[in-house]
């Protein structure tokens with residue numbers, strides 16, 4: 001199907017989406033417009049510093065790659081997908097998210113500044129999409145901000161491994177429970193005090209590396225960042241922004257957030 005902006009758009013939710021998956025999709029549907037402000041340099045919050053750093057470091061981790069096909073499993077409002085697509089000039093891009101509202105935002109920014117390559121937009125569960133995509137399809141897969149909302153890390157890694165071509169890379173982002181600040185934030189996010197009706201998931205660095213290795217990946221690079229003070233923006237307001245702006249990027253070994261560049265061996 002083609003949407004009004006002339007882009008290929010398929011929406012094939014599983015007939016009976018899991019209740020948790022519906023809750024996640026609904027949560028991001030409500031969040032869509034405000035989510036994009038995290039990528040605006042005029043948003044002076046610690047969270048925005050981290051999101052903008054996630055975009056910068058994802059691009060940096062892909063320096064030197066010569067990929068043809070990109071999949072973003074959960075593109076959100078698309079800023080990171082767009083930065084990567086503009087930097088690497090793919091032949092083919094498959095941009096997916098389970099939330100139609102998020103995808104529309106992403107489409108808007110791609111339309112304003114179209115990167116090279118043919119773009120397919122899909123509105124599906126990322127796990128289903130990976131299965132349907134088949135083997136040896138992509139050179140780069142982005143999976144940023146997803147596993148916190150789905151868990152199922154071993155399954156995700158196994159499916160991404162199959163879908164990558166030999167030598168291809170998965171960029172995986174996660175908050176790390178072995179960082180004290182991120183651990184406290186996760187405890188809260190998983191508690192009944194938080195009003196969303198699904199439990200976020202979080203992993204330690206070792207859990208992620210062990211699962212990646214079990215799936216067959218090699219660690220090409222890992223980059224940590226972010227001070228991640230619990231409730232930093234709510235309690236410290238502008239001070240949290242100033243602290244993250246000054247130190248988030250410097251915490252390359254100890255930050256509470258991490259990006260893993262995982263390679264499928266040649």
Ligand SMILES: C[S@@+](CC[C@H](N)C(=O)[O-])C[C@H]1O[C@@H](n2cnc3c(N)ncnc32)[C@H](O)[C@@H]1O
Nearest residue numbers: 024028074075076097098099102125126144145
């Ligand atoms: C925290 S946002 C991250 C967006 C973007 N990757 C980024 O890093 O800014 C998480 C995104 O995952 C999407 N999502 C959640 N569950 C999903 C699933 N099962 N399949 C595909 N997308 C999903 C949400 O709709 C949301 O846009």
